[in-house]
Amino acid sequence: MAPVTQQALSPRKRPRQARATATVDAIYEATIQVLLSDGPHRLTTTRVAERAGVSVGTMYQYFPQKQALIHALNERYLESLAERIETTSRQQHGASAGLMVQALIETYWHAKTERPEVTRALYRSVADLDNSALIERFAQRVDSATITMLESASDSRFQNVAMVNRTLVTVIFGTVRNAFERQLANHEADGVMQQLVLMCRAYLKAVSETR
Amino acid sequence: MAPVTQQALSPRKRPRQARATATVDAIYEATIQVLLSDGPHRLTTTRVAERAGVSVGTMYQYFPQKQALIHALNERYLESLAERIETTSRQQHGASAGLMVQALIETYWHAKTERPEVTRALYRSVADLDNSALIERFAQRVDSATITMLESASDSRFQNVAMVNRTLVTVIFGTVRNAFERQLANHEADGVMQQLVLMCRAYLKAVSETR
Amino acid sequence: MAPVTQQALSPRKRPRQARATATVDAIYEATIQVLLSDGPHRLTTTRVAERAGVSVGTMYQYFPQKQALIHALNERYLESLAERIETTSRQQHGASAGLMVQALIETYWHAKTERPEVTRALYRSVADLDNSALIERFAQRVDSATITMLESASDSRFQNVAMVNRTLVTVIFGTVRNAFERQLANHEADGVMQQLVLMCRAYLKAVSETR
Amino acid sequence: MAPVTQQALSPRKRPRQARATATVDAIYEATIQVLLSDGPHRLTTTRVAERAGVSVGTMYQYFPQKQALIHALNERYLESLAERIETTSRQQHGASAGLMVQALIETYWHAKTERPEVTRALYRSVADLDNSALIERFAQRVDSATITMLESASDSRFQNVAMVNRTLVTVIFGTVRNAFERQLANHEADGVMQQLVLMCRAYLKAVSETR
DNA sequence: GATGAATGAGATTTCATTCAT
DNA sequence: TATGAATGAAATCTCATTCAT
Structure with a gap:
């Protein structure tokens, strides 16, 4: 895991298009869902992305690290x-x-x-x-x-x-x-x-x- | 990771000899040390064993799972x-x-x-x-x-x-x-x-x- | 990829058992093989491990980074x-x-x-x-x-x-x-x-x- | 990565307008910059495009593959x-x-x-x-x-x-x-x-x- | 044309656990 | 009994490339 820098904790980029905003919201919601259903140690980037219905890559566009989520x-x-x-x-x-x-x-x-x-x-x-x-x-x-x-x-x-x-x-x-x-x-x-x-x-x- | 059963959480065997007690104590102490110096997500079985001065194998004699620790x-x-x-x-x-x-x-x-x-x-x-x-x-x-x-x-x-x-x-x-x-x-x-x-x-x- | 420190370039541990020495040699040989047959940009840790007939994990015991290889x-x-x-x-x-x-x-x-x-x-x-x-x-x-x-x-x-x-x-x-x-x-x-x-x-x- | 064919290595289109020439020049310059500042394994299409001040999409108009660059x-x-x-x-x-x-x-x-x-x-x-x-x-x-x-x-x-x-x-x-x-x-x-x-x-x- | 969001295969790396010695 | 080498599933993260807008 990459070391966690303060800067890395803030979203990598702000969504500019409507599509992007929806994506970010879906990711937030998915994070909570996974936390609830699978527990914190099953909170993985792939699981969150999957639940949010986006690809991991997309998630990493907005959250440069798992911690950032x-x-x-x-x-x-x-x-x-x-x-x-x-x-x-x-x-x-x-x-x-x-x-x-x-x-x-x-x-x-x-x-x-x-x-x-x-x-x-x-x-x-x-x-x-x-x-x-x-x-x-x-x-x-x-x-x-x-x-x-x-x-x-x-x-x-x-x-x-x-x-x-x-x-x-x-x-x-x-x-x-x-x-x-x-x-x-x-x-x-x-x-x-x-x-x-x-x-x-x-x-x-x-x-x-x-x- | 194997699923965590309640039974598995108690030490596999009680220390019967002085040597065993010392080992277990060293493991406890090492766990705290690692937790302090490396943080919870770097708390690995290898690290704890190393710090405690025993082999992983030995550690697993006393604690059948990481969770048990x-x-x-x-x-x-x-x-x-x-x-x-x-x-x-x-x-x-x-x-x-x-x-x-x-x-x-x-x-x-x-x-x-x-x-x-x-x-x-x-x-x-x-x-x-x-x-x-x-x-x-x-x-x-x-x-x-x-x-x-x-x-x-x-x-x-x-x-x-x-x-x-x-x-x-x-x-x-x-x-x-x-x-x-x-x-x-x-x-x-x-x-x-x-x-x-x-x-x-x-x-x-x-x-x-x-x- | 983790940043490449000088220390990380030397083998992580010296082989102590005969088995381990054989493993390290196999890894060296496999690296050359892969370099030859697949080219440098196909030189991946998995490929090398596979060719060497060991698991990735084993490889990482001896070479903490791909670069170290x-x-x-x-x-x-x-x-x-x-x-x-x-x-x-x-x-x-x-x-x-x-x-x-x-x-x-x-x-x-x-x-x-x-x-x-x-x-x-x-x-x-x-x-x-x-x-x-x-x-x-x-x-x-x-x-x-x-x-x-x-x-x-x-x-x-x-x-x-x-x-x-x-x-x-x-x-x-x-x-x-x-x-x-x-x-x-x-x-x-x-x-x-x-x-x-x-x-x-x-x-x-x-x-x-x-x- | 798509296989690299010989044909794919030449720029997809010749720059016909002044604007296009400027773009291509900027991309060349950016490539060198990134190579210098980030090293060859950090030479990514996104990074080059960003440094050149164009979008990845645009870059792909001129260079159909990273290798072509x-x-x-x-x-x-x-x-x-x-x-x-x-x-x-x-x-x-x-x-x-x-x-x-x-x-x-x-x-x-x-x-x-x-x-x-x-x-x-x-x-x-x-x-x-x-x-x-x-x-x-x-x-x-x-x-x-x-x-x-x-x-x-x-x-x-x-x-x-x-x-x-x-x-x-x-x-x-x-x-x-x-x-x-x-x-x-x-x-x-x-x-x-x-x-x-x-x-x-x-x-x-x-x-x-x-x- | 230009943009940049999205993709997803694939790369690196970790680590709980087992088991031959 | 103790050791530590080996395992491999699984996690994190990257990046060339595509394509809807």
């Missing part, structure tokens, strides 16, 4: 996740802090559980990929959105909003992932999510000054 | 982690609930961060392994220990101790993993851990009846 | 060529300068023409290989042998033996190669070789002082 | 080389034989060294090409020109002018190539060229009858 997939996923969180943050602007964390938790949990196999596939796809840059970018977008939200809370004010935010985000994202991966029964998972809301609220009350 | 590695790790948590749980028996969660968080965080590369290597080794059975067993040991601990709290009593425990464990383990993986700066990570203690205590206060 | 082949060839020239140089020690160049020309010409297809195959195999290091080493061995020889000439003495030697070697080797590659008819090539002897002798007479 | 390149090169030699031969018509060989050596050496990378690139481009026909044609043009020249020598007359000429040409061209490929230091190469002149003159004197 997975990278692009994660990029897309984190992109859409960030957008959902930003949307929630905007919607909760000016609400009470309690409602904010509740909305955040729900958004994230839904994002992870609405297509659970996709989530699982993505978690597992990552093993070989250095996606710390992606994560970093994602974290910054999220932090910026949630801090803005928290600062607008109608009922609370925080001395060290950065730390409170970092704590909340770390706890919520970590807990959701863990609940997801522990494969809790549905009612158990729902219970944990409710308790998580409770917990975050108790925390917010403890660290906020009333406005 | 990784499986055994994770088993060992979770085993020792469970033991540490059980120890902590015993030590905190009868303490206040607040001290309990603090001890739990510290134990888990230390376990993850004292050899961070090993932790990272193990996280990454898992991609292709179905380790849900391992996780399940680990979770049960932990739950049983922490529930016993929580029930002995000197200052609190919980209506639904199972749920409270599940919540705490999910939150703590999830948060720790997330803090670890986000690669927070040291002081940030420490801050989050302190806040996590705070948060868990606030939660416990909210859901407990004074004894 | 060709490199080894050239190394072997230049090695034996250098030996022949050294032998000739020793044999002509103390002879007349005229006999020396005659012997040198004959040796080189025979070496090139006794298995002409092999010679041609090797010339063509080189296109992608940076064999300047090999050539350099070869040139030094040859220079050292021929200078020693020339200095011992019974009938001549040279002011600047290094230059005379460099000239002779460059002219002889170049002319032989060119005669070979121009595909002259046999009698034409023989004629040129005889004239070359004549020419070198005339040159030697012109630049030497009688002893 | 290299063939045409060599043809062009040998063509211009032959012309230079013819020019020199005409200029030296009637001069002394000594001046003739001197001029011939200088012409050839300059032709090879004025753009050394191009020379090297061309040498390496040839591996897979059967260019014996080209060489043959080139040799005949050269022979015819140099024989005519030699026959006009003011100071010498040769019994077997064909053989003398063949010898001179083979020696000079072979030596120049070898000096070039051995990568001699500049002063060494210049020295060899001067000695070569000396040598050829000594030879001519030995084989000629004074006129």
Whole structure:
């Protein structure tokens, strides 16, 4: 396998013709399908190409390495996740802090559980990929959105909003992932999510000054 | 690759002699080394054997499949982690609930961060392994220990101790993993851990009846 | 294709068992066969392995890259060529300068023409290989042998033996190669070789002082 | 790859318009560039087209096969080389034989060294090409020109002018190539060229009858 | 004519696993 | 029992060539 350079992770060329765009989309979709049906270690370039209904050669026109595929997939996923969180943050602007964390938790949990196999596939796809840059970018977008939200809370004010935010985000994202991966029964998972809301609220009350 | 059967995942034979034990240990150590230095996709049987100073043939005496290696590695790790948590749980028996969660968080965080590369290597080794059975067993040991601990709290009593425990464990383990993986700066990570203690205590206060 | 590092050009491991030695020899022989029968651009790793009667995997145990094969082949060839020239140089020690160049020309010409297809195959195999290091080493061995020889000439003495030697070697080797590659008819090539002897002798007479 | 037929080696169509000529020139130039910067095994049709600023499709209008490109390149090169030699031969018509060989050596050496990378690139481009026909044609043009020249020598007359000429040409061209490929230091190469002149003159004197 | 997307055979290379010694 | 040579299926990736737009 060729060494993975940063540059090699971005698509080799942008599709210029309509045909090409369709091809790229088919490849994305096929990647997810293969990840789901065959698992990450059966995610091979030939399999993806076959499932996408294109030749390997075509795939390599757009993704110069296998890694580029997975990278692009994660990029897309984190992109859409960030957008959902930003949307929630905007919607909760000016609400009470309690409602904010509740909305955040729900958004994230839904994002992870609405297509659970996709989530699982993505978690597992990552093993070989250095996606710390992606994560970093994602974290910054999220932090910026949630801090803005928290600062607008109608009922609370925080001395060290950065730390409170970092704590909340770390706890919520970590807990959701863990609940997801522990494969809790549905009612158990729902219970944990409710308790998580409770917990975050108790925390917010403890660290906020009333406005 | 031969299909992975459950039976095939356990070492082919238990080491009976001192020499054999040393060999197996060398193999474990070598696996971690290779994982760290070469990454999971360069974790090959030849490389591990070479690093361990044995021949591939010998390695296959102890681990009938490559998967068995990784499986055994994770088993060992979770085993020792469970033991540490059980120890902590015993030590905190009868303490206040607040001290309990603090001890739990510290134990888990230390376990993850004292050899961070090993932790990272193990996280990454898992991609292709179905380790849900391992996780399940680990979770049960932990739950049983922490529930016993929580029930002995000197200052609190919980209506639904199972749920409270599940919540705490999910939150703590999830948060720790997330803090670890986000690669927070040291002081940030420490801050989050302190806040996590705070948060868990606030939660416990909210859901407990004074004894 | 992986980038060609210098290290990668030497055999990956030395054969330790008799079986392994036989394998390596078979591979060398097969490489020449394929080069001859299929031409350099049909020299593929699979073809060589097949012809050698081993699996590709085995071949890669000994030659980590396709280039390593060709490199080894050239190394072997230049090695034996250098030996022949050294032998000739020793044999002509103390002879007349005229006999020396005659012997040198004959040796080189025979070496090139006794298995002409092999010679041609090797010339063509080189296109992608940076064999300047090999050539350099070869040139030094040859220079050292021929200078020693020339200095011992019974009938001549040279002011600047290094230059005379460099000239002779460059002219002889170049002319032989060119005669070979121009595909002259046999009698034409023989004629040129005889004239070359004549020419070198005339040159030697012109630049030497009688002893 | 389609089998290479002789007919397929000539450009598919002659450029009739100025635009077409420019395109073909750009392709030639690009071929050399790619050969120089990427080496012969990275000489791909796509790369050449890209460097030439045309599409692959367009390139295939002019060169129906990749081989045709290299063939045409060599043809062009040998063509211009032959012309230079013819020019020199005409200029030296009637001069002394000594001046003739001197001029011939200088012409050839300059032709090879004025753009050394191009020379090297061309040498390496040839591996897979059967260019014996080209060489043959080139040799005949050269022979015819140099024989005519030699026959006009003011100071010498040769019994077997064909053989003398063949010898001179083979020696000079072979030596120049070898000096070039051995990568001699500049002063060494210049020295060899001067000695070569000396040598050829000594030879001519030995084989000629004074006129 | 020109373009460049698509093709797919085929090349290189890896690596889990076996088995003769 | 230990060794490590051998295996070969399978993976990644390339590139000459075609052809729809």
